Amino acid sequence: MTDYRALIVDDEPDIRELLDITLSRMAVECTTAATLAEARDLLANQVFHLCLTDMSLPDGNGIDLVDWMQSQCPDIPVAVITAYGSMDSAITALKTGAFDFVSKPVELPRLRELVESALRLPPENAGEDRGTTGARDEELLLGESPEIDTLRRQARKVARSQAPVYISGESGSGKELVARLIHEHGPRREHAFVPVNCGAIPQELMESEFFGHRKGSFTGATENREGLFQAAHQGTLFLDEVADLPLPMQVKLLRAIQEKRIRPVGAKEEVAVDVRILSATHRNLAALVEDGLFRQDLFYRINVIELRVPSLRERAADIPILARHILERLARDYDLPPAQLSDDAVTALQAHPFPGNVRELENCLERAFTLSEEDVIRGEDLQLNGAPSPGSAPEESAAIPEPGESGMDLESYLESIERTTIEKALAQTEGNKTAAARWLGISFRALRYKLKKLGME
Template identity: 40%
Template sequence: MAKGYRILVVDDDPGVLRLLSIRLKSNGYEVATAQSGEEALSNFAGIRPHLVITDLRMDGMDGMTLFQNLHKQHPTLPVIILTAHGSIPDAVEATQKGVFGFITKPFEAPALLQQVESALRLSGIVEPDTAGKQTNTWRAEIISRSPLMEDVLQRAKLIAPSEASVFIQGESGTGKELLAKAIHNTSRCSKGPFIAVNCGAIPEPLLESELFGHKKGAFTGANQDHEGLFKAADGGTLFLDEIGDMPLALQVKLLRVLQEHQVRPVGYTQDISVNVRIISATHRDLELEMAEGRFREDLYYRLNVVTLSLPSLAQRREDVPVLANHFLHQLARKYEKNLKGFSQEAMEHLVSAQWPGNIRQLYNVIEQVAILSATPIISYDLVQQALRGDAPGLPPFADARRDFERSYLVKLLQITEGNVSRAARLAKRNRTEFYKLLNRHDLNPSLFKQAR
């Protein structure tokens, strides 16, 4: 972890400066020193440290004054206060104001190094080896220091110049649309439009018209011509999110568009040529969907020329501090509040959380604490309350529908004592369809016969 990190050590005692420099350099850190707060401020821009360790008691500008000056311009920069005059009131005051850590002299080297590593890990600093890459404009919206994400982004950049269709697999809330936009930004069609559509959010009767367009009078409510998203994305990229929710009938028409590069709007008798790069995504397991007949195999292989898999937030926990601080500063501007950062305990709690809702859930938690916080530093209690209350009051529609369907089938099998023919008649489904439903939910009718 130490490679490439620069630490500025400030102390008016040359012996302490020398000792700290030896300790830190021997563990792989780059070290710059200053013998006063004034010297540290003067040289700060040239040093650009990732961490500052400063003595509290110094002639002239003391450590807390130095911290306050640095914090105004660099609110996420971690600062560790080192003093021989440490006390509980000093520590409490320092941490409340945003100081990362507080160590008393004489100190043990392991304790200091542990504090340094913790500060660099939890403060949201981008690692030096990847910092230069973060300036790449094509991926500017994707904030990460995770090796897993870096690998995904490097693969994305390699495939972007081709015309191949890209399929993005990832849990809900992992940033699939941001990755699709990044691919578009560095592709040959980057000057064309980027249009995103959630296939699961548009009612089935309207989805065909929304994608392919329609002619005035083609159906009730079609009061004017509509060009559709394929035509609107001509010369650019169309991102089809939640492609796994697309109805089978529409999958056939989408396959034709991909094969022939032509669309036929509803109500038209002629095709219209389009040149669109397709990127699709889903949180579903499309191989399972194909096996159960809900997704066409030929369409899957047409869309899935290249696959990118986004890691969950739990798999890239090193990104939690980076993202949390980024969101906090965004929200501070939005709500016009003086928010500077998180206490060490609060950030540790964020890093260790499960994050089933991934980055979207993290943003919601940070927005809640940003609204409720009455102090510049977000406390542990506030984060704990937000995480405890983040469980959604209502489940997602797909989950609710699945749970209802299973509950309904169980009730039918209980009523009919496992007789599939009777249960299918009650559900007004043919026997073959009903067996498919049972298999989807791993329900064995014979178990309901034994229960009597």
Template identity: 40%
Template structure:
């Protein structure tokens, strides 16, 4: 948890000092006040994330401080400390907005636990408020308040109202489709948002998916079919993994973008379309152009505005919020109370490099919900390579896999090794096909073909 600003309010200097040292040891910034009046003056000078206040003080006590904060509309959380722990004082403090109260004398560990709990709760509350604001703007799928995400929100807000095509670039699992959906939802365009994964559809079927076909255009074409471009007219078409589209089809797409009309397969009828294209890739698009995977003229047509999606490892501050969201989501699906991450498990998540980005974190939290039988996710519910109990599983060396074979058929051994390597890549990537393809150094389309071939 990042450092927070905490105000300690107590008329006893020794107690203030003890609390200050304890909270500073937790990494927080601490300011002191001797009574409620000094506390209000401090709050006027600058915002605090938490107030820790005694109830019995001269001039202005804790109850009066809570009343004043409520009158001023301040929503800073307050933990009250009291040696007069009657039901009446506790109820009065809680009614006025105190989030917790602690009886004196107390162990310092009790204070530290209460502070950590309240600050974590506060972070979730602020995140929920932020997400409600984003949902009102049509961007409800995002979770994150880090600087890179706020820059992303601002750029989406600037680009969305324009009709310009957009190129979204980011590693697998960063949320490129969320960006595309946000652009569409905030655009004001009345048509549909239509996604299509260019890597997941065989090349021979992709043209029909994009442009549709007329009845009888090919064997099995029993009726006319509307393509994705026609379906998204007036809205947004999202072309995910555009670099996996065959070059011949890229040329046809370029013509559609230039002329604003499509022709279904097997038909000469020109159909006008109003397209806004959001394309995406997990590659460097300029490198894809240089490698001959993406037509240069199509790239220029699509890359009017480029949006780079932040990597999860570049916004570690969002990990607690994302993890809590996914734990709640999958616990709700299973009809269970949502568990929480203990501090050790959260610390490991924050140190991990996240090659699979947000999608990998989501998969891990789903796994944790399935395995957790209590109310807390600990290291035992995380994979060994994250928990630190084992290194990432190595892929068997090729020479070991084919050592001293009884059968000398090269084809059969190549297929066996290829199947084994694919399984290892899928396991290492958390069954993420795009990430596995990168590990194998093949295209995602080639991986899908091999998965089907080997029945994986």
């Protein structure tokens, strides 16, 4: 770490000296200030790569400086030094725009970690107009509407902070894409992004999944296993559908976030972990707090900064862009000719409410892509009202396999039906795919798609 300069703002000479010595050993040149006015003057006239400010200053406070820097020099990450236990002040600083905070008495390992993270940050506007980062932003959050443009800018801004971010929005609106964008723009981008659907983990396995376990700690624990926190160490842990966490697990999660330490199931010692927490849910988390179904202290801990993802109907102007991207991806995935949308199809899509948002749009287009007879998808091919497409014939019945004693998941069960029916059609037509498609009452495109999907080519 060389050629970096930091501004230290604190009215206590001993603290200024401690910070100066610590940063100098990291090859960071330091300049100090004792007041808010002095700090503003230095920031306005010199180049700095980092600012560390005490919360309490003779002529103001650290939050005043953070707020001033957001408008005057937003590219300089600023961290606030707070009194021990002053979490409310720390959260206010983070919401104002601070990159991070450190509590007094200052722990030097924590301070070094903060400085290293801050000096890895890209400028706030890096990649906005060109370059690989900007291109990746567009790929993650497609669209040109004011709503999606605002969301991209907000995500890039909060990425520079270490504050927990709560991402709200309807199901299928793209909350995980926003979380990935935040991760890729932050100082942890070189480390793992670990998404987890909290509603998909069985309650009895939840503690082991999050914190890991030691061999022999319970029946079936045949070896040591790392949990999600350890997998996300120095990276980002994205808690999707966090509202589905049971209350006992909420307590353990809160402690892990506060203490930055976890105890694997069956372990005697705690393990230090360094993760940034991003969370999301389609449910009203504040209402769940009022109903006693979600802990208030955990809510405040994960909801330091909130980003709202707009629904698809709020940005209907983006539907043609999203649809084109989805159809191009489908054509690549299944090695089929690309399909275009007719004008009436675009109009129909933009008029549809899409309660399932982008996920519903993807399903709708995938269905139309496979069933359309030509390379142009028309309005009637979309089946937005659930009606069958004109001219489609029901598939002939085929022998349907019964689920075994251990059961069968629905997707595998339906695929087995499709496979059996297609095999019968190909046998009936002596392997002629065009004739088989006609026999099944589907388009040749649809048959090619299904053969590819089921691995029958």
